[in-house]
Structure formats: C-alpha cells, structure tokens
Amino acid sequence: MSTVKLTVNGRSVSAEVEDRTLLVHLLRDHLNLTGTHVGCDTSQCGACVVHVDGRAVKSCTMLVGQVNGANVTTIEGIAKGDELHPMQAAFRDNHGLQCGYCTPGMIMSAIDIVNRHGGELDEATVRQELEGNICRCTGYHNIVKSVLDAAGRMKVSAAAE
Amino acid sequence: MGVEGIGASVVRKEDKRFITGKGRYVDDIKLQGMTHAHFIRSPHAHAKVKGIDSSAALKMPGVVAVLTGQQIVDDKVGNLICGWAIHSKDGTPMKMGAWPAMAPETVRFVGQAVAVVIAETKNQAKDAAEAVVVDYEELPAVGNIRAAIAPGAPQLHPEAPGNIVYDWEIGDKGAVNDAFGKAANVVKLELTNNRLVPNAMEPRAAIAEYNEAEEHFTLYTTSQNPHVARLVLSAFYNIAPEHKLRVIAPDVGGGFGSKIFIYPEEMVALWASKKVNRPVKWTGERTEAFLTDAHGRDHVTTAEMAFDKDNKILGLRVSTHANFGAYMSLFSSSVPTYLYATLLSGQYNIPAIYAEVMGVYTNTTPVDAYRGAGRPEASYVIERLMETSARQLKVDPAELRRKNFVTQFPHQTPVIMAYDIGDFNASLDAALKSIDYAGFPARQAKAKSEGKLRGIGFSCYIEACGIAPSKAVGSLGAGVGLWESAEVRVNPVGTIEILTGSHSHGQGHETTFAQLISERLGVPISQVQIVHGDTDKVQFGMGTYGSRSLAVGGSAIIKAMEKVEAKAKKIAAHALEASENDIVIENGEFKVTGTDKSIALPMVALAAYTAHNLPDGMEPGLKESAFYDPSNFTFPAGTYICEIEVDPGTGKTSFVNFVAADDFGRLINPMIVEGQVHGGLTQGIGQALLEGAVYDQSGQLVTASFMDYAMPRADDVPSYKLQHTTTLCPGNPLGVKGCGEAGAIGASAAVINAITNAIGHNKLEMPATPDRVWHAIHGQA
Numbered sequence A: 001m002s003t004v005k006l007t008v009n010g011r012s013v014s015a016e017v018e019d020r021t022l023l024v025h026l027l028r029d030h031l032n033l034t035g036t037h038v039g040c041d042t043s044q045c046g047a048c049v050v051h052v053d054g055r056a057v058k059s060c061t062m063l064v065g066q067v068n069g070a071n072v073t074t075i076e077g078i079a080k081g082d083e084l085h086p087m088q089a090a091f092r093d094n095h096g097l098q099c100g101y102c103t104p105g106m107i108m109s110a111i112d113i114v115n116r117h118g119g120e121l122d123e124a125t126v127r128q129e130l131e132g133n134i135c136r137c138t139g140y141h142n143i144v145k146s147v148l149d150a151a152g153r154m155k156v157s158a159a160a161e
Numbered sequence B: 001m002g003v004e005g006i007g008a009s010v011v012r013k014e015d016k017r018f019i020t021g022k023g024r025y026v027d028d029i030k031l032q033g034m035t036h037a038h039f040i041r042s043p044h045a046h047a048k049v050k051g052i053d054s055s056a057a058l059k060m061p062g063v064v065a066v067l068t069g070q071q072i073v074d075d076k077v078g079n080l081i082c083g084w085a086i087h088s089k090d091g092t093p094m095k096m097g098a099w100p101a102m103a104p105e106t107v108r109f110v111g112q113a114v115a116v117v118i119a120e121t122k123n124q125a126k127d128a129a130e131a132v133v134v135d136y137e138e139l140p141a142v143g144n145i146r147a148a149i150a151p152g153a154p155q156l157h158p159e160a161p162g163n164i165v166y167d168w169e170i171g172d173k174g175a176v177n178d179a180f181g182k183a184a185n186v187v188k189l190e191l192t193n194n195r196l197v198p199n200a201m202e203p204r205a206a207i208a209e210y211n212e213a214e215e216h217f218t219l220y221t222t223s224q225n226p227h228v229a230r231l232v233l234s235a236f237y238n239i240a241p242e243h244k245l246r247v248i249a250p251d252v253g254g255g256f257g258s259k260i261f262i263y264p265e266e267m268v269a270l271w272a273s274k275k276v277n278r279p280v281k282w283t284g285e286r287t288e289a290f291l292t293d294a295h296g297r298d299h300v301t302t303a304e305m306a307f308d309k310d311n312k313i314l315g316l317r318v319s320t321h322a323n324f325g326a327y328m329s330l331f332s333s334s335v336p337t338y339l340y341a342t343l344l345s346g347q348y349n350i351p352a353i354y355a356e357v358m359g360v361y362t363n364t365t366p367v368d369a370y371r372g373a374g375r376p377e378a379s380y381v382i383e384r385l386m387e388t389s390a391r392q393l394k395v396d397p398a399e400l401r402r403k404n405f406v407t408q409f410p411h412q413t414p415v416i417m418a419y420d421i422g423d424f425n426a427s428l429d430a431a432l433k434s435i436d437y438a439g440f441p442a443r444q445a446k447a448k449s450e451g452k453l454r455g456i457g458f459s460c461y462i463e464a465c466g467i468a469p470s471k472a473v474g475s476l477g478a479g480v481g482l483w484e485s486a487e488v489r490v491n492p493v494g495t496i497e498i499l500t501g502s503h504s505h506g507q508g509h510e511t512t513f514a515q516l517i518s519e520r521l522g523v524p525i526s527q528v529q530i531v532h533g534d535t536d537k538v539q540f541g542m543g544t545y546g547s548r549s550l551a552v553g554g555s556a557i558i559k560a561m562e563k564v565e566a567k568a569k570k571i572a573a574h575a576l577e578a579s580e581n582d583i584v585i586e587n588g589e590f591k592v593t594g595t596d597k598s599i600a601l602p603m604v605a606l607a608a609y610t611a612h613n614l615p616d617g618m619e620p621g622l623k624e625s626a627f628y629d630p631s632n633f634t635f636p637a638g639t640y641i642c643e644i645e646v647d648p649g650t651g652k653t654s655f656v657n658f659v660a661a662d663d664f665g666r667l668i669n670p671m672i673v674e675g676q677v678h679g680g681l682t683q684g685i686g687q688a689l690l691e692g693a694v695y696d697q698s699g700q701l702v703t704a705s706f707m708d709y710a711m712p713r714a715d716d717v718p719s720y721k722l723q724h725t726t727t728l729c730p731g732n733p734l735g736v737k738g739c740g741e742a743g744a745i746g747a748s749a750a751v752i753n754a755i756t757n758a759i760g761h762n763k764l765e766m767p768a769t770p771d772r773v774w775h776a777i778h779g780q781a
C-alpha cells in the first residue's frame, strides 16, 4: 500500500491504495469519478483516456506511482460550471455519441488532438489520430464531424481569450 | 411538424449526462457491503472436470467463498434455456444438451465457467482464483463446422448424435427442382459468413443484492430487455418468483444483440448473493467478452440460382450449415432459420425457393443474434449471387436486379414473408445517381492508368423488422410474444412520463419517443420524461432488438396516447362547455374549433386529478396504457453501392465512396436515424474487411483481444453518403419501419462485390484482409 497525492480536476486529492492500482481504478473506485471507462484489458480501446499534465493518456496504462504529484483532468473536469467545453458541445450537436460508453475517452482524446494540431485539422488527420479510440456505435462518421466542428469552435474561443 | 415533433433532427436529451461523465452504467454502481466475483474458466475447449480444490484459495485474504458448478446444480438453479423450438425435416424436435450456469462435469468451450471466487475486492478475488486447482481431463474437441460433422468426430452432447441440433427445411423442393430443370442458366456460389464478436464497448456486468427479510433480489445488469431477463430468471432458472426479483438495466453501453440473452454470470451473481448474503458484483473483462458473449453469424452455404433466357429468376436453392457453438443460446435456434431463410427472396420475384439448414454443435462460444441476426447472412447470399449472376450472364448488375425487383405490393414470397410495401427502384435510382454510376467506367480507367484496381459493388437488401406479430412467431415456435407495452402518465402539473418496455442502449429513445408526444400535444420535449429499464417502475415489456423499438414500442406509445387524448378531450369539453368532437389539440392547448375558447394542458391535467368538476361517471386521473401487437413485420429496404480501390502491390482496399439509400418509412429524428445507419454500415464493413473470430483445431479462440481481433477504427471506414426514399409502412400507426440493423445487413455484400469486381474474380472470403486480397490477385503463395 502507498499513499498517492495528485491534483484531479483542480482539486488536491490523496488516497491509500495498493501499489498495483492503475490510474483508471484510482479514479473510478477511489475517487468515484466513473465518467472514465474501462473497455478493454489490452490498452487498445481508449475508453479510459484522461489528461495527465495536459497530455492525453490511456489511464489503464499508468500505475498510481507514476501519477504522484501529477495534474489529472477527467471528463468531469472540462466544463466550466454549466458551460460545456466546446468539444462536449460539438459531440452533442453533431450526434457524435450513441451509447456514450466510448464518449468520455473520445472527447478527451479529441481535445488533445485539436490542441496538438491547432486549428489545422482535416478529416484524414482526425481519422488517423483517433486510431486509439474504438467506438462500436457511431461508425465514427459523426465523431469525425464533431471533432472538426470543435476544432473551429476551440480556435474561436482561444482567440477570444 | 412542430419544432421538436416528427421529422425534426433535435439534439438528444440524454447526451448531457454522457458528455459530462455522468452516465450511470452497471459498473459505476457501488452497494453497501458489496463483494466481488471472479470466475474460474476452462482453458480447454472440451474436458472433464475431475475435481476442484479450493482449500488454498479459501485461506487467502479477503476471500468470502468459492462456489462451484456442482453446488449450483445441487441448489436446483435451472439450466440455460433456448426459447425457440425448431423441428427438423423429419418432424423431430431439435436435439439439445444441458447447459448449466457453471459446469459441474464437462466443459465444452474455452471460457466456460467452472467455479467462482467471491472476495472483498476484485483483486483479492483474482488472486484467489489463481490458487484454485481444477483437475481437468482433456477430451478431443471440434473447432469448426467441418470438423464437427466429419465421420468419427468427437461428440459434444449425447442428446445430439453427430453434433447435429437440427436439419431444417423451408420452401417447396419439388417446385425448385422443376425451376432448375427448365433453367437457361444456373449460377452457383459457395460462401462462408465469418463469425463475429459483437464487442459492445461496455463489457457485460451484473450486481446482485439479496434482501433476506423480504426474500427479495435486485439485479443491476447490462440488458437490452430487463423484463425478459426477470421472466427467464424466475420461470426457468428458479432464482425467485417474479414479484421477488427486480431487474434494473441502467445506462447500457451498446448491445447489438449480445445483451438480449441471460447469461450464466447473472444467474451466478444472484444465486451467490443469497449464499454469501452480501451484494455480489461481477464486471466482465474484454477477454471474457470475447470468450463468453454470444458470437454472431458463422455460416457455410452453397447457393444456386436458376434464370430463364430473359434473365428472370426462376428459382433459388440454398443449403447452409450454421455453427451454434457448444450450447444453444436463448434465441440461437431461430437465427439461421426463421430470421434467415425467410428473407432469401431478397427484393426479387422468385417463384420457387427451397432452403435447408443444418445446425451444428462445436466446441466454441455459443452463437446467437448479433445486429441483423440471420438477415445479414441472407442478404449476403442473395446479393453475392445477384452480382455473380450479372457477371456470368454478362449484364449490368443494376439492370439484372431491376428486371427482377418486386414491384407489386403486397407481395407474398415463397418463404413465409409477405412484403407490405416498398419501392426498390426508387432506392436503386437514388443510389446510382448519388455515386455517379454512369461515370464509373471513366473513373475505373483512370485508376487503372495509375496502377490501381477500381471496383464497384451493389447490395439491394431487404430485412424484416418490427419484430414481431406474436401469433405468427408463436406458430413458428417462439416461446414468447413480441408485442410491446407503454404507459403514458400526464402528471397533475401537465408534465408527462412515458413508461416503455423498450430499452435504450444508444438508440436515443429518450429523444425520439419524446418527439412523438411533442408532435401530438405540441409540448416541448423537455416536458416529457422517458422511463425504461426497471421492472419495478415499468409494466412488463419485451425490450429492444430486431429494430423494433419505434415500430412496436413507439406504436404502443401512440395507442396509449390516443386513450389519454380521448379522455383529456372529454375533460376539456366539459370545462369549456363544448362538444368533445369540437376539441382540437394545438401547441399544448385544447381548443374549441372556430372559437377563441381554449384550456391549457396543465389545467386539463389538474382538473383530472382534483376531480372537482369531471363529467359524470368519469374516473379521476390522466394515465393510460396500451399493449401493441404488430399485424406484420416491417420491411426496410434499400440499395448500398460501394466504390473501392485496391492497391495490387499491397492488397489493401480503400474506400472511394459509399452510398446508402434506405427506405425506413417515416423518419422521426433523421439525425438519429442516420447515426444508426453509420454504425450499422461500419459493422457490415468490419465484417467484410476486418473482423473474424478464429478458432484453431483444438477450439482455442486465437482472436480473443482487441490486439488480435480487428475492430473497425476511424481510419478504416469512410464518411458515408446517405439518401432516404420513403414508402410509409401501412402496418403501424406511425408508418415507420426500423433502422437499427439495415447497415449491418446490407453493407458486407456491397464491399465484397466491389472488391471482386476490382480484382476480376470471385474467389474471396470475408474478412477481405490485405493478405487475402493480395493472394486473390496474385494467386496462392
């Protein structure tokens, strides 16, 4: 057992957990942040993607020991109060989700994609960048649409800030 | 159409919780005192269980119990059932072996559970499972259909000699023989329909809680049909009487058929929760999903089509072997029979059809309904045959289809189905135009000059949805009726709750069903709440599968609404001192036509509940229910055309264009409908290009993870071009047909037809991986 201390969605948290605990289980089981999902046992599906120090990471690939002192953001932490993150709004407006299970991971990956590429995104790039996130419902058509739409919105809101 | 009524692409009411991480799936739920289950599963495809030693495991930290198959049998928990009785050609009932929830004596597929560890934490349960020693005596196994029916093959169940469950037939064999006797041309094809793993992204999960004082169980489970689960768990598995068992299916992360069935894990969780008198939670891991979720498809088929000298179809002969895996899953028997062979007429006038289907046991995971269930297999047979026929007869594939289309409705096929309505030329024309078929030869020539092989492929699918008229399916052997229920509650303040027996696990019912109410009453969808997925809240209902939620469940809502409106009009007429025949409903108001007199819905509702001034003899309240049983199946149909390019150097297929023209009848929310089509198409393309469950000779599943089983990912598929043509379904009050399965039913044939067109011959099986395509182009290595 070890004590791990980190920042999650802007809040300092600490937990006493087994050393073998994965970040995703720390979030879900100890911090009750169940928006981050588990869809596989081989780090293939991306349902568990969160941001660690600003970068998209599959939270099933990190042990808690690796996130000591880190700054973690989950799907629960990206809206500003009642105001949805532009990526969240774009997924809703473009019907980028059906069952919603892959959605938190998709949104967290997509934000990272836009951040890394700035506004310079095209369909082929989005499709290639989403390789690590599996969705069984949407056929990706509307997810791609959502990400491209959000890229535009994020550019606008970045310019406004 | 109101702004939020029928035909409006309103954004989904349910989305906010999903995009903010507030969805509530089974694994998100924690109960006080909850324990965790981990199953011990057979590593062998076929073996005797000689003994289980759990003494070391029981001493490990946190272990509450280790329970075995023998104990569950001793406690008289029932064996798993198959709910659709099929009879062989000779009239004998299908032959089935017993399927206990955990195997006491014999395991018959890799992954079958033999015992379960219950512990304080998941990790403790997993650690202890390592310490349980199971003594297996390995038996010879059969990993595929061919091996199972070979002479001298190892036998799975003594009840089913030769590993044959049934040998079934449909149609008129004599008439088909006559048709082939006078044929000018015969086209023959041998096909494999590859086995698929459904892989909903949320793995199955269950939490069972037992209340000793009340002798009452609650089950949270990943189900498409919680009432059916409760019925089966009560009536057949002896868990508890129905009124002592509550089944809740909260947010469910996709189903595609795989969450229809009641699995051993739910049974064990319920049984164990009473044994240890603590809540028991089980959440499947992806490997367990691969090994234990019911798989789909897995047919081997020979099909022949007879044509006259004018290229009109005279007859169709089909012989199929269907792999059921090691046990007969809940609806497995109906999938390769009544859900498959009844659709073999496709969109065509075929005077005579004969099909025979042999259902076979193998030492593999049980196979059952997966998105489309039987209809993709039928569509694949017919549409591969039509394309092959066009090539062999040297006619245009579109024109050969057009020449044989059914154009008069209703149309009785020789295989039970009576098509009520359709316009197959309209969807073909829409698709041809959208893909610019006329320009294809030029595009193909240009691609050739660049060293690429360009191909175009068609698929004109039809499916039977809106499952199903209860009496009809009953006469065919179904153990259940397939109606749906609804209750409409107008609250005293005028807000509305709809209780539906359908279950949404991605389909967007909370929005679509609310739109039905908005259309009729003119109220915003925000005033309407859809309640589903809890047997304590909702009246008995049949659940969601077979593209039935809107056609059957939505029709039940309409029927209940009609009753609510009739009563509300009486109340309004009484209050306004008018005749109820003069009352019309507009924008949430009850108006007297031709006057400015009106009363708002909340006032009508309040009057119904205060009951101070109701018409003489009227009961208080404003709440009505309906059970709707459809009069026929619905028949969504359409044309998919796919244009692809193959790189002969690598064998890789790329999409140039994919066009889908569908006729789903009336669309309630076109945005949601299109989303359903995108998802279905991607699963169909997945089957055609990527996916395939592979067993080796010994029955080991070699594709048991996302590293080995190729799921379609974003850059494997194109953006789609969708078209809609419309003939309204005459069989239900909404004129709707169902859209959930079409894509998966029609897409795979279009893709393979395009690739075989590109490479110039037909020797290609699904999944058409680059390796297979390369070998198809260059000959076997």
Ligand code: FES
Binding pocket: A037, A038, A039, A040, A041, A042, A043, A044, A045, A046, A047, A048, A049, A058, A059, A060, A061
């Ligand atoms: S759960 Fe982390 S990638 Fe699948």
Ligand code: FES
Binding pocket: A096, A097, A098, A099, A100, A101, A102, A103, A134, A135, A136, A137, A138, B201, B253, B254, B506
């Ligand atoms: S929305 Fe269901 S898996 Fe993506």
